[in-house]
Amino acid sequence: MIDDLRHEPLRSSLDHCVKCTICETACPVSNVTPLFPGPKYVGPQAERYRAAAQPSDEWSVDYCSGCGLCTMSCPQGVKIAELNAHARYAVKQRKGMPLRDRLIARPTVLGRLGTPVAPVANATLRARPLRAVVERVLGIHRDAPVPSFAGRTFRKWARGHQAPATGTKIVYFHGCGTEYYEPDVGEKVVAVLEHNGYRVEIPKQDCCGLPLQSNGLFEDARKYVLRLARALAPHARDGTLIVGNATSCTLMLKREAREILGLEDDPDLALVSRQTYDICELLLELHDRGQLRTDFEPVEEVVAYHAPCQQQGHWIGKPALELLALVPGLEVRELDARCCGIAGTYGLKREKYPIAMEVGADLFGQVAASGAELVACDSETCRWMIEHGTHRPSAHPVELLHRAYRL
Amino acid sequence: MSPSLSYDVVVLGAGVAGLSAATQLAEGGARVCVLAKGVGSTHLAPGTVDVLGYSPERVEEPGGALGEFIAAHPEHPYALMGAQAIAPALEWFAACIERGPQPGYSYTGGLARNHLLPTAVGAIRPSALVPETMAAGDMRAAGPVCVVGVRVLRDFYASVCAGNLRRAGIDARAVEVDVDVGRVEANSLGLARCFDDERFRAAFAARLAMLLRPGERVGLPAVLGLRDPHGAWSDLQRRLGHAVFEVPTLPPSAPGMRIYNALVHALRRGGGRLVLGSEVRGVEREAGRVSAVRAHTSGHETTYHARWVVLATGGFASGAIELGSDWRARETVLGLPLRGMPPAGEPRFGADYFGPQPMSGVGVAVDSSLLAQDTENVYVAGAALPGAMPWREGSGEGISLASGHFVAQAVLEHEVAAAAA
Numbered sequence: 001m002i003d004d005l006r007h008e009p010l011r012s013s014l015d016h017c018v019k020c021t022i023c024e025t026a027c028p029v030s031n032v033t034p035l036f037p038g039p040k041y042v043g044p045q046a047e048r049y050r051a052a053a054q055p056s057d058e059w060s061v062d063y064c065s066g067c068g069l070c071t072m073s074c075p076q077g078v079k080i081a082e083l084n085a086h087a088r089y090a091v092k093q094r095k096g097m098p099l100r101d102r103l104i105a106r107p108t109v110l111g112r113l114g115t116p117v118a119p120v121a122n123a124t125l126r127a128r129p130l131r132a133v134v135e136r137v138l139g140i141h142r143d144a145p146v147p148s149f150a151g152r153t154f155r156k157w158a159r160g161h162q163a164p165a166t167g168t169k170i171v172y173f174h175g176c177g178t179e180y181y182e183p184d185v186g187e188k189v190v191a192v193l194e195h196n197g198y199r200v201e202i203p204k205q206d207c208c209g210l211p212l213q214s215n216g217l218f219e220d221a222r223k224y225v226l227r228l229a230r231a232l233a234p235h236a237r238d239g240t241l242i243v244g245n246a247t248s249c250t251l252m253l254k255r256e257a258r259e260i261l262g263l264e265d266d267p268d269l270a271l272v273s274r275q276t277y278d279i280c281e282l283l284l285e286l287h288d289r290g291q292l293r294t295d296f297e298p299v300e301e302v303v304a305y306h307a308p309c310q311q312q313g314h315w316i317g318k319p320a321l322e323l324l325a326l327v328p329g330l331e332v333r334e335l336d337a338r339c340c341g342i343a344g345t346y347g348l349k350r351e352k353y354p355i356a357m358e359v360g361a362d363l364f365g366q367v368a369a370s371g372a373e374l375v376a377c378d379s380e381t382c383r384w385m386i387e388h389g390t391h392r393p394s395a396h397p398v399e400l401l402h403r404a405y406r407l
Numbered sequence: 408m409s410p411s412l413s414y415d416v417v418v419l420g421a422g423v424a425g426l427s428a429a430t431q432l433a434e435g436g437a438r439v440c441v442l443a444k445g446v447g448s449t450h451l452a453p454g455t456v457d458v459l460g461y462s463p464e465r466v467e468e469p470g471g472a473l474g475e476f477i478a479a480h481p482e483h484p485y486a487l488m489g490a491q492a493i494a495p496a497l498e499w500f501a502a503c504i505e506r507g508p509q510p511g512y513s514y515t516g517g518l519a520r521n522h523l524l525p526t527a528v529g530a531i532r533p534s535a536l537v538p539e540t541m542a543a544g545d546m547r548a549a550g551p552v553c554v555v556g557v558r559v560l561r562d563f564y565a566s567v568c569a570g571n572l573r574r575a576g577i578d579a580r581a582v583e584v585d586v587d588v589g590r591v592e593a594n595s596l597g598l599a600r601c602f603d604d605e606r607f608r609a610a611f612a613a614r615l616a617m618l619l620r621p622g623e624r625v626g627l628p629a630v631l632g633l634r635d636p637h638g639a640w641s642d643l644q645r646r647l648g649h650a651v652f653e654v655p656t657l658p659p660s661a662p663g664m665r666i667y668n669a670l671v672h673a674l675r676r677g678g679g680r681l682v683l684g685s686e687v688r689g690v691e692r693e694a695g696r697v698s699a700v701r702a703h704t705s706g707h708e709t710t711y712h713a714r715w716v717v718l719a720t721g722g723f724a725s726g727a728i729e730l731g732s733d734w735r736a737r738e739t740v741l742g743l744p745l746r747g748m749p750p751a752g753e754p755r756f757g758a759d760y761f762g763p764q765p766m767s768g769v770g771v772a773v774d775s776s777l778l779a780q781d782t783e784n785v786y787v788a789g790a791a792l793p794g795a796m797p798w799r800e801g802s803g804e805g806i807s808l809a810s811g812h813f814v815a816q817a818v819l820e821h822e823v824a825a826a827a828a
Contacts, residue, residue, distance in 0.1 A: 016726075021658045022450050025596050034590035072684035075445030075725055254706030273706045277410070285410045315684035315704045317440075322680070334675060336508075336668075 010083060010259060016076040017044035023070035023080050028309075028339035029063060032358040036063035039070035042087070043080040050087060059095070061087045063352070065343035065359075066214045067309035085213070085260045092216040100139040104345045105211040105220075111149070111180030118151030141353035145342070145388035147181040147380070154183035158202045161190065167199035171235045173228075173253070173276070175246030176207050177380035185380075188402035189245050189279060195405055196286060196293055201240075205231055209261075210252040211345050218261055225257040226266060233268035236275040245279045245396055247378045248310035248344060255313070278311065279398055280378065284319035287326070296404035298329035303400065304372035306335045306363060306386065308379035309343070320378060320397035327404040333370045337363035340377075342385035357389065364389040376400060410709045414440045414680075416818055417700060417713035419687060419740060420727075422447025423804055424789025425719030426670035427811035431499065432717075433677030435819040440680040440711060442687065442702050446667065448721065453526075453655030454629065454662020456500065456536035456808065458493060458518060459485075460801020469535050469805075470494075470518030482747070482768075482794035484806050487775045488813050493805060494518055496812035497536050507669030511637035515542050523547055525626065525654055527563060529554075529571025529579070533801055538662050540631055540640040543624055544652030551578040553623040554654070555615060558585040559593045562657045563628040582618040586611050598630040599661035602639045612646035619649055629653035629662050636665055685709070687740050695783040697741060715784050715818045718743070718771065719811065722790040728769060736769050738791070743779045746772035747793035767796050777814050786814035 023039040024030060030038035042061045049058075061084055070080040092101075103110075114121040124130055131142040154174055170193060178186035190200050209224030232242055232253075244250040253276045258264045277285075286292040307318045324332045340360045341347050347356030367375055367390045375386050375394040383394035418429040421443035432439045459469040462476045473490040480486055485493070494517070501514045514536050516522055521533035523546045531546055546552075552572060556565030565581035572579035587610075588601050601607045619625065631653055632639030644651045653662065674681060688708060689701035699712040720727035720740050728745065730736045734755075736745050747768040749755045755766045770793025772780035777792070779785040788810035790797065797803035 020451055021594070022446050024594060025450050025659045025664060026446070031597060031600065073446045075443075075447065077444060077686065077726075251705055276706055281410065285412065288412045312684070313705060315682065315702075316709065317680050317682035336671075 010079050010086075013077060013079045014044050014047055014083065017078045018076060019044070020075070022073050022075060023078075026069040026073035026338070028067060028069065028341070028359045029065050029355060033063070033355045035355070036060055039064070039080045039084065043070070043084050044078060047083055047087065050090065058087070059091060061091060063355070064088065065339070065346040065356075067339050067343050068313040069309050069338060072312055072315065079259065082256075082259050085216075089216040089218050097216065098139060100349065101215040101345075102217065103138070104140065104348055105215040105217055106207070107176035107180070107211060108207045111176055114149040115151060115153060115180055118149035122148045135350055139350040140348050141350045144348040144353045145384045146348070147177070147384050150181055150183050152183060154179045154186040155202070157183055157187060158190070164194055164199055167194070167197050169240050170198045170200055171232060171240055171242045172200050172202050173205060173232065173242050173244040173250065174202065175244060175249040177246055182380060185245060185396050185399060188396075188399050188407070191407040192283075192398055192402050192405065193243070195407055196283070196291070201235065203231055203235065208249045208252040209257065210248055213252070213256065213260055214344050214346075221257070222261050222263065225252065225261065225263070226269065228253070229266065229269040229272045232272045236271045240275065241282065242272060242276045243279050243282050244276065245378070245398060246380060247278055247308055247314065248381070250276050250278050251310050251313050278314055278316065278319070278378070280319040280323055281314065281316050283401070284322050287323070293405070294326055296327045296401070297406050299327050299400065299404050300329040301374065302331045302333065302370070302372045304333045304335050304367050304370040304375045305397070306337065306340065306375060306377045306382065308377055308382040309339050311378045320376065324376065324397055324400060327400065330400065330404070332376070333372055335363060335366045335370065337366050339363070340382045340385040340389065342381050344381055347385060356385070360385060360389045367392060409707060411699070411712060412440070412709065413712040414438045415713065415822065416440075416715040416717060417442060417711045418717040418719060419443070419700070420447060420719035420721060420789065421445075421681065421683065422719060422721060422789060422807065423449060423666065423670070424807035424811040425717065426667070426674060427496075427500065427503075427808055428717050428719060428788050428815045429679050430503065430670055430674045430677055431812060431815035432818060433674055433679035435815065437819065437822060438678075439674075440682060440713075441674065442682050442685050442700070442711065444686045445683065448725070449663040449667040450660055451658040452660060452663045452803070454538055454660055454666055455524065455534040455541065455655070456497060456514065456804040457533070457797075457801040458497070458535040458805030460521065460533035461799060463799075465533055466521060466801075468520055473518075480794065484792040484795055484810055485802070486794075487773065487777060488809055492813050493809045496808040499812055500808050501536065503673050504666070504669050506673065508672045509634065509636055509665055509669065512665065513539050513637070515539050525568060525572055527568060527628070527654055527656055529568040529575070531575060535805065538636070538653065538665075540636055540651075540653045540662070541629070541655075542652065543650040544626055544654060546572070546575070546577055548624070551580070551620070551623050552626055553619060554579060554581045554626040556581060556583040557598060557628060557630070558583055559588050559591065560595060560598055560628055560630065560656075561592050562594065568626070568654065582615075584611065584614050584618070586614060594659060595628060595630045595656040595661050596633070596659045596664070598628070599633045602630055603632045603634045605642065608639060608642055609646065612643055616647055619647065624650045624652060626652055626654045628656045629660065630656065631661075633661055633664060633668075636661075690741050695781065697782060697785050700741075715786065715821070716741070717786050717788055717814055717818070718779065718791055719788045720791055722770060723767065725790070727791055730766065738771055741785065743785065744772045744781060745769055745793070746780075761798065763796065763799065768794050770794065776817055777810060786817060788814045
């Protein structure tokens with residue numbers, strides 16, 4: 001089972017490792033805790049000891065947050081983070097999967113349960129005594145930032161939304177964060193796209209399976225991502241682009257599902273993968289072609305910008321910076337801290353929350369020193385962590401564009 | 408639709424050559440995008456700027472020795488650019504570091520005289536322009552030396568370093584400091600982060616002070632801070648009352664990372680873009696021009712159109728030049744013609760690892776303006792250039808900075824001329 005997961009291109013990338021340590025300099029986790037000895041050590045070095053016949057119980061790989069900065073920094077093209085995801089899967093297969101990891105990896109289940117009873121659910125999630133119990137029973141850290149249910153879904157808004165009759169068709173992949181927690185972000189994404197001449201279609205969709213994958217639940221993750229690929233592929237087939245604002249989820253569609261879950265051969269996913277865009281990637285491209293509307297009104301504000309790890313994993317640089325630079329009056333301070341620490345569900349876990357906070361400390365300090373009133377960041381879980389760590393509001397870059405457009 | 412973006416210049420490679428070329432282009436007003444498969448060799452190099460260390464004997468005055476060196480090596484990048492290309496590049500670099508994100512951190516020296524600095528194993532290495540934090544390690548200076556090991560840094564052997572310095576006639580000894588960093592071992596990066604913290608420095612200095620003898624210069628592994636190396640170094644000198652110098656470590660290299668941070672900071676400030684993780688997979692050509700490169704991004708390719716391309720992808724070590732089993736070398740990124748391949752029948756490799764290696768002279772064929780052969784708009788900088796043996800010459804950063812500066816100026820002159828026309 002393990003071997004058939006391991007696609008040869010992934011494993012053979014190991015041979016390119018020259019043990020130069022550049023990945024170690026990029027790793028946010030190993031730089032703050034000895035529990036994770038670092039991407040080179042756990043990845044290319046330990047990997048040669050991992051064989052189906054000689055399973056390794058090296059548990060430290062579970063302390064990898066899966067941010068992927070090691071892979072991005074590697075000048076030799078070694079797929080370090082992806083190999084570590086496989087190793088984590090193998091270890092969890094043998095040692096067992098905590099109930100907690102099964103639970104927090106299913107945002108749609110949580111979303112469907114929480115949305116109708118949002119006021120109660122939100123109050124419950126913030127009740128200290130209860131969180132202490134949850135921490136003891138389930139292993140979710142009592143202080144970890146959990147988002148608030150919006151109490152309404154994005155799809156409900158979308159059903160009532162009057163889309164323009166004309167325009168270039170584009171498919172919006174909104175993700176679970178927008179659906180259950182931040183429907184207003186989705187509304188702004190649609191407004192910005194429509195303002196730029198798109199006719200936005202929002203096909204029925206579910207979780208991309210990323211939290212399952214990052215928790216080592218590969219079989220379930222495959223089901224989710226393939227179901228999503230089947231839903232989106234008919235649109236992709238006629239050349240329509242798919243755009244998303246959840247950078248980790250779009251990355252799952254673009255690359256991680258194919259590489260980590262061994263789905264390189266699925267034609268639907270391949271098609272969807274090619275047609276999927278991050279919203280800022282798309283808008284910058286429009287701008288380059290002279291097609292982005294630049295009727296921005298001034299926004300007199302100082303904003304800090306943090307590029308999430310999974311956004312950087314798109315390997316497209318930081319298009320949000322270029323876009324925000326178009327807004328008159330807006331002063332953007334780029335932060336160069338590596339990671340906010342949360343890494344999806346990583347920082348929610350009892351044993352990992354303190355590590356996540358230590359990883360994020362550099363970023364939180366930079367935000368404080370920047371003098372910014374707001375932190376722009378592309379990924380929703382990172383925004384929640386940043387708000388938790390800095391006590392400052394955070395917004396998706398598109399929200400700022402929306403504000404500047406005065407839509 | 409496949410995404411496409413347009414720039415004045417696309418720079419391939421994020422090492423010293425690529426980042427310095429890109430930054431100077433951005434500062435000159437060009438729209439620049441740096442594409443790189445990963446981080447370059449800054450993180451592995453000692454962080455000094457070696458211009459000419461051996462020719463073939465150890466060079467005391469690189470500025471003075473360059474004329475003779477160039478005469479003896481007409482194919483060398485220095486010969487193509489001319490010796491006068493080096494000084495302005497070093498000046499730009501030193502100024503760039505001083506304007507950088509590490510307050511007060513600076514480089515010292517230049518072409519007049521090489522510093523003779525100890526390596527981690529106590530060999531003496533000549534270098535022209537060095538971080539202020541290393542300058543007191545010049546072995547020509549008087550006074551005994553105390554090399555300090557830090558127990559958690561298991562890759563730095565103070566006694567080996569001091570022992571070899573003694574063999575070279577230097578009054579050196581080693582001590583070791585045991586200090587709590589919250590883990591049983593750390594690499595130089597982990598330790599550098601600790602030294603950014605004043606409380607840690609105070610605790611460290613208190614332990615070290617007891618071990619020092621009057622008048623000793625103190626050599627520490629190059630871990631004196633990443634965010635604020637100037638602050639860490641001066642603070643430690645003040646606390647100890649001794650001159651302190653850094654000795655380069657095995658990778659990762661904190662002084663090298665400081666260079667990377669300063670260059671990226673300057674690139675961003677100049678309005679340049681940096682795209683990491685993206686590998687060039689294809690090229691679009693129009694007659695003698697490379698009009699665009701197609702780079703692999705997650706999910707799809709992105710086409711980067713450019714009027715000018717700077718190839719700064721490195722040589723064999725980075726994989727930018729490969730030697731096939733058919734004994735043919737090829738440039739892997741743009742497929743450019745190479746030069747410097749040892750002729751058939753001649754030796755390709757030397758038996759001594761650090762000795763002359765004929766194969767290492769292979770590089771992208773360029774004319775005297777560093778324009779790649781058969782192209783009208785691809786300039787080449789850094790280790791991709793042919794005709795050099797940087798590890799023997801002690802010339803790596805000198806070649807990278809000088810060629811980065813040289814090609815940036817060449818492109819900017821073209822742009823100015825085009826704008827005027």
